[in-house]
Amino acid sequence: MLTIQCPHCGVQAEETELSPGGEAHLSRFGPGSEDQDFEAYLFFRENPKGVHFERWRHVHGCGKWFHAARCTVTMEVFGTYSAQTTEPPKALRDKISEKRPGWTWRDIA
Amino acid sequence: MKRYSVFAVARQALSNHQGWERAWRNATPKKRYDVVIVGAGGHGLATAYYLGKNFGITNVAVIEKGWLGGGNTGRNTTIIRSNYLQDPSAAIYEKSRSLYETMSQDLNYNVMYSPRGVLMLAQTEHEVRGYRRTANANALQGVDTEFVSPKRVKEIVPIINLDGPRYPVLGGLWQARAGTARHDAVAWGYARACSDMGIDIIQKCEVTGVRRDGDRVTGVDTTKGQIDCDKLGILVAGHSGHLAGMAGFRLPIESVALQALVSEPIKPIMDCVVMANTVHGYMSQSDKGEMVIGGGADGYNNYTQRGSFHHIEETVRALVETFPMVSRLKMLRQWGGIVDMTGDRSPILSKTPVEGVFINCGWGTGGFKAIPGSGWGFAELMARGTSPLCDEFSLGRFREGRFIDESVAAGVAH
Numbered sequence: 001m002l003t004i005q006c007p008h009c010g011v012q013a014e015e016t017e018l019s020p021g022g023e024a025h026l027s028r029f030g031p032g033s034e035d036q037d038f039e040a041y042l043f044f045r046e047n048p049k050g051v052h053f054e055r056w057r058h059v060h061g062c063g064k065w066f067h068a069a070r071c072t073v074t075m076e077v078f079g080t081y082s083a084q085t086t087e088p089p090k091a092l093r094d095k096i097s098e099k100r101p102g103w104t105w106r107d108i109a
Numbered sequence: 110m111k112r113y114s115v116f117a118v119a120r121q122a123l124s125n126h127q128g129w130e131r132a133w134r135n136a137t138p139k140k141r142y143d144v145v146i147v148g149a150g151g152h153g154l155a156t157a158y159y160l161g162k163n164f165g166i167t168n169v170a171v172i173e174k175g176w177l178g179g180g181n182t183g184r185n186t187t188i189i190r191s192n193y194l195q196d197p198s199a200a201i202y203e204k205s206r207s208l209y210e211t212m213s214q215d216l217n218y219n220v221m222y223s224p225r226g227v228l229m230l231a232q233t234e235h236e237v238r239g240y241r242r243t244a245n246a247n248a249l250q251g252v253d254t255e256f257v258s259p260k261r262v263k264e265i266v267p268i269i270n271l272d273g274p275r276y277p278v279l280g281g282l283w284q285a286r287a288g289t290a291r292h293d294a295v296a297w298g299y300a301r302a303c304s305d306m307g308i309d310i311i312q313k314c315e316v317t318g319v320r321r322d323g324d325r326v327t328g329v330d331t332t333k334g335q336i337d338c339d340k341l342g343i344l345v346a347g348h349s350g351h352l353a354g355m356a357g358f359r360l361p362i363e364s365v366a367l368q369a370l371v372s373e374p375i376k377p378i379m380d381c382v383v384m385a386n387t388v389h390g391y392m393s394q395s396d397k398g399e400m401v402i403g404g405g406a407d408g409y410n411n412y413t414q415r416g417s418f419h420h421i422e423e424t425v426r427a428l429v430e431t432f433p434m435v436s437r438l439k440m441l442r443q444w445g446g447i448v449d450m451t452g453d454r455s456p457i458l459s460k461t462p463v464e465g466v467f468i469n470c471g472w473g474t475g476g477f478k479a480i481p482g483s484g485w486g487f488a489e490l491m492a493r494g495t496s497p498l499c500d501e502f503s504l505g506r507f508r509e510g511r512f513i514d515e516s517v518a519a520g521v522a523h
Contacts, residue, residue, distance in 0.1 A: 001418065016419045020409035022363075039508040043361035043452045047350035049412050072364075072410045 004070075007080045009062040021055030024067045025086060025106075049073055051096055051103045053088060056080075069096060110305040112217050132297060133177075133304035138311050138336050142170045144491065145329060145338040147316050147352060149173035150182040151292075151477065152469055153344040154299035154310075155484020156491070161306040163485070164492040169308045170338075172331060174315040178296030181346050184414075184446035185477040186369050186403040188382050188393065190227040190287035192254045194243050195513045197501035198455060199250040204498060205482025209290060212481060218298030220290045221396070226381040227287035228257075228265055230431070232276035233387055240282040254284045268378050273430045276387050289382060289393055295480055319356040319466070326356070326465040340491055341466045347412065347447030349470035358462045360470065361507050362449045366416035367406040367474050370424075370443040374398030378434070388427035392435075400438060402428060406448060406474055416445040448473050452507060454516035458487050458499035467491050468504070 002015040011017075022045070029041040046052065052072050057065045067085070069078040069092055078099065079092045087108060096103055111117065111130055121128055144160060146153045149171045160166040173179075189209055191202035208215075209222050231237040240256055247254040259271050262281045271278045300310055311333065318330035319341065328337035343352045347364040374397050384391035389405045404424030407416045421443060429436045451457060451471035456479070458469045469487045472479060486498030501513060 015417055035508050039361075040359075043507045044359045045361065045363050047360070047363050047410060049348070049351055052410055054409065072412045075411075075413060 002075055002077075004056060004068050004077050005080055006058040006061060006064070007066050007082055008058065008064045011058070011061055013058055013061055017058065017060040019057045019059040021057055021065065024053040024055045024083075025088075046106060048105060051078070051100055051105055053105060053108075055083065071100070110301065113219075132301040133310055136170070136309035136311055138170060138172070138309065138314065138331070138333050141328075141337040142309075143168040143338065144340045144342065145169070145336055146171045146342040146344060147329070148180075148344040148346070149177040149296075149300070149310055149312065150180045150344065150346065151178065151296050151299070151480035152346075152472070152483050152487070153342070154178075154296055154303055155480050156342055156344060156469065156487045157303045157308050157484075158299045158306075159484050159488035160492060161303065161308055163488060166492060167307045169303075170311055170336065171303065171308065172311045172314045172316065172329075172336070174313070176312050177300055177310060178293055181446040181448065181476060182296045182480075183293055184369070184444060185292055186391070186393070186401050187289045187292045187477060188227065188287075188384075188391070189222070189290060189478040190284050190382075191252050191478070192227070192229070192243060192247055192282055192284045192287070193252075193515060194246050195455075195515060196246075196250060197513050198515055199247065199252050201482045201486060201498045201502075202479055203250070203252050203482075204485060205479045206287065208481035208485065212290075212295070212298065216298040216302045218294060218301055220294040220298055222288065222290040223396075224286050224288040225393075226265070226283065226285045227384065228262065228381055229282040229384045229386060230262070230278050231256075231280040231282065232273075232278060232385065234279070236387060237279050240280065243282055252284075253286055254282055257281050257283045265381060266379060266383055268432050268434055269383070270431060270433050275430060278431075287382070289395075292477055295477075299484075316352065316355070319352075319463075321357065321463060324462070324464050326463055339465060342469065342487065342491055343466065344469045344487075346470060346472065346476065347449050349449050349468065353461070353468065356461065356463050356466050360457070360468070360504075361452050362457075362471055363410055364412060364447050364449055365407045365409065366411040366413065366445045367403075367448045368416040368420055368424075368443060368445045369401065369403045370421060371395075371402065371441050372400040372435070372438040373441050375400070375438070383431070385427055385431050388430060390424040390427035390431070392428055392432070399441065400435065406450070412447055414445050414447055448476075450474075453512040453514045455513035456483070456502055457504055458483065458490060458496075458502040459504040460490075460494070461504060
C-alpha cells in the first residue's frame with residue numbers, strides 16, 4: 001500500500017485518499033509556441049525506472065496539490081514538498097543522493 | 110523441426126516420450142545480424158517470424174533480458190477481439206484476430222484459440238449510443254459485430270444479473286468471432302517456428318546500450334557482448350522508454366501497473382468473455398475452470414509488477430454486482446504487469462529519429478490480442494520502410510495531431 005504524507009495538513013495519507021496528477025515541474029507551452037515544444041509539453045513524459053517527481057492531490061483530505069519524490073521500482077517515497085516551486089528543494093535532492101547515488105531526472109540531480 | 114501430429118504422439122508413446130526434441134535452440138549470439146529484435150515476448154517473436162516468413166529475412170536475433178514470453182505475454186487475460194471504433198485500430202486488430210484463427214495450423218503448435226465470443230455490456234445511455242456507433246463503424250470496416258438487446262445478453266450469459274443496483278444492463282456489443290487463446294503457447298509457437306527458420310533466440314541477455322554512428326544505428330551492447338546489426342527493433346512494452354533513452358530519443362509513454370486475478374476452478378458457468386467497462390471489470394472462464402478476471406490500470410508510474418489493492422476491490426465489487434454468484438468464489442492468485450500507455454491509448458509502430466531503429470510499443474492494456482497483426486505489420490515496416498497496417502500509428506502523429514483516440518472511443522483503457 002502506498003502512503004504519502006501531505007505537506008500541507010501533515011496527514012500520512014493512504015493512496016485511495018490521494019489522486020495522482022502526473023509528472024511534476026512541466027514547462028508549459030501554449031498557442032504560438034513551436035510544434036515540438038507543444039508536443040513535448042502535452043505528450044512526452046519522463047518515465048524513469050527509479051527516482052521520479054510527481055504531482056499529487058490530497059483529494060479526500062485537505063484538497064490541496066503537492067509534489068512528491070518517489071521511486072517507481074521500490075515505491076519508496078523520499079519526501080513531499082509544496083507545489084509552489086519550479087524545482088525540488090535542495091534538502092530533498094541531497095536526501096535522494098544519499099539513498100540513490102548517481103540518480104538523474106531530466107537535468108536535475 | 111519434427112512436426113507435431115497425432116502420429117508423432119503415438120510414435121513417442123512407444124518410447125515413453127523420451128524422444129521429443131527441444132522446441133527451440135538456445136543460441137549464442139553471432140557477431141552480426143541483419144536485424145536485431147529486442148524483446149522475446151509475443152510481439153518480438155511474431156515480428157521475427159513474419160520477417161522470415163513474409164520477407165525471407167532470417168539473419169535475425171531476438172534477444173531477451175529474462176526468459177521468452179516471461180513479461181506481459183504471460184501475464185495478460187488472453188482476450189482477443191477487434192471491435193474498435195477507429196479505422197486504423199480495427200484494421201490491425203481484425204488482421205490479428207483473423208491470423209489467430211489459423212495460427213495453430215500455421216505454426217504447427219496448438220495455441221488453443223477459442224472463438225467463444227466477447228460481450229461488452231452497455232450499462233449507461235451513453236454506452237448504448239457508443240456501442241451502437243461502434244457496431245455501425247465495424248459494419249463499414251468489415252468487422253463482424255452487432256448490438257444486442259438485454260434479452261439476448263441474458264441468453265448469451267445466463268448467470269448475469271440484468272437489474273444491478275447501480276447500473277442495469279441496457280444492451281451489449283457482441284463479437285461472436287472474438288475469444289481467447291493460450292498466451293504462453295503463442296510465444297512458444299512463434300519461438301519454435303522462428304528457431305526452425307534459423308532465427309536465433311538469445312535469452313538472459315540484457316541490452317545495456319545502443320551503438321550509433323551519427324544518426325544511424327550500428328548495433329547493441331549486451332551482457333553477452335556487442336552485437337552488430339543494420340536494423341534494430343525495440344518491442345519491450347513497459348521498458349520502451351528505458352530502451353529509447355539508450356538509443357537517444359524520447360517517447361510519449363508512461364508505464365503503469367495493470368492487475369489480473371484468477372479464482373479457484375469451478376464447473377463451466379460462462380462460455381464467453383464478458384466486459385463491463387462502466388463498472389470496470391471483465392471475466393472469462395479458462396479451460397481449467399478458473400474465472401480469469403481483470404480490471405482497471407493504476408494511475409501512477411510503476412515498475413514493480415504489482416498494483417494497488419483497491420483496484421482489485423473495485424474490480425471484484427463490479428463483478429459481484431454483475432454476476433452475484435461469484436460472490437462466494439475464492440481467489441487463487443493475483444499478479445500485475447507493467448503496461449506502456451500513450452496519450453491516445455493507441456500503440457506506436459514506427460520509425461524513430463535514429464535511422465535503422467524501429468519501435469513497437471504503447472499497446473497499453475490490450476497487447477496480447479494484437480500479437481500476430483502487430484508482428485505482421487511491423488515486419489513489413491522493418492523490411493520495406495512502410496506498411497499499410499502501421500503507418501497511421503507513427504510516432505509523428507502526436508506532433509501532427511492525428512490521434513487514434515481509442516481512449517475517447519472506449520471511455521476506459523482497454
